[in-house]
Amino acid sequence: MAVETITNKKVLMKGNYAIANAAVMSGCQCYFGYPITPQSEIGEFMSGKMQELGRGYVSAESELAAINMVMGACSTGVKAMTSSSSCAVSLMQEALSYACSDELPVVLVSVMRGGPGLGNIYPSQGDYIQSTRGGGNGDYRTLVLAPSTVQECFDLTQKAFYLAHKYKNPTILLADGLLGQMMEPLEFKEYPYPEVDNSSWCLTGAKGRDGRIIRSYAPLADNQCKFLDRLFAKYKLIEENETEWEEQNTKDADILLVSFGSTARNVRTAAKICREKGLKVGTLRPITLFPFPNKRLQELAQSVKKIISVEVNMGQMVDDIRLAVNGKVPVELINKGVGTPPSPEEIVSRIEELI
């Protein structure tokens, strides 16, 4: 049930509504979207709320149209977003490549479901690579934030708007069907970030100044090299400033469990059970998937004996962990193809098989 009024007390809410409310409270001026399970509540809420607030809402004719509408709105400097799921986010990849090149603050909420292809509507983490690498052409990166609770769905949506504008770069909130559909107590918070001044680049009409063109086209090879160097200097800055993670009991850990999003909830419980059994287990949860906590993993690789990545896909983040630790410690995988995360008990028994 959508909560229509904004109060300071806790409300029980679905992750999808938490995301939608956070977007509204972040000052999102335009929503463009096309419905798909398991994120349809976001568009449903926006269709009423945006109209009520006199903001923009378009039920687009396709996902391609929706993401291109977001690019158009973002080029005028306003906060704009779309939301979608897996197979439909695939359709947006071309636009994401353009938006990175155009340096537009696009916010995309991706609520993962089963794949590949049409897959199914159940929770999944199968779009880790789609989000962190992207399926568009050329060299580009998108910021990726991965909430683990309904409260984080809210908080990180606000952060996504801020980071997108701060770095003029598409930012993805990567949730999944479990987070989108589950309810949990949530506390609303006012947008905690400063407004980013975008007056130097956005298209607001050229009255009294020269016209501006936003485009991703550099006919001279040298210019494109310079542009890419500048773009990647920005990504380096993002890695230095914005890498975020959470860790528990890593100090004396022999085994480090790494997981993101909804899976991290069961992994924390599994780690607790392991500790009760006398196994020295710690956990690390990347909150930003790009930038990835490479440095912290390198540090922990000095002290732990084994790293285990727990994922609901066929093993995607595990590649990034292996790249980060570069052979320093063995990196194993505990996974499940699609659905709700493996139960804490199952994770524990599979850890016991691996050690």
Added chain:
Amino acid sequence: MEKDFIIAGFGGQGVLLAGEVLANGFMLDNKQVTWYPSYGAEMRGGTVNCTVVCADEEVSAVQKSTADCIVVLNQASFDRFTSHVKKGGTIIVNSSLAKIEKLRNDINYVFAPITDLAQEKLGNIKMSNILALGIVSKVSKIISTQTLEKALENVIPAHRKHLIPKNIEALKLGYEYDLLPV
């Protein structure tokens, strides 16, 4: 302490709403709580269920394969969920729409003609779900009907507020209904 609840029935019986009221009640009691629905191809007449987990500390997992207390509002759900009750746990069965039958001897059975009661005493079978919560309150002893009354206020939208008194009546009826030992 952590307790798991599953509520199951036909789509249209208010299974998800009952779970939402229960979860709101736990939130009002300052417990950690999660609610997770079976979602997807469900429709009116199909089967639907939701899992509510309440805990003093962090909820251990949102989705559970077994529960301490399971409410089944129809025969299909009774058939499916009997094996999902934890040993020593309780299954609350709507005997208006399910056969009175005890297939396990390591769990507690509570049979109540929930749909008939809602029809006869309240004049509205749509109140079955909330009536069932009254029984949950009495059987589980973990949440009071007073808290559930407050939870109803959280869940029922503004334009349906006139239905709250009738729902409170349903809660009380469920709570006070003499449980039939079978």
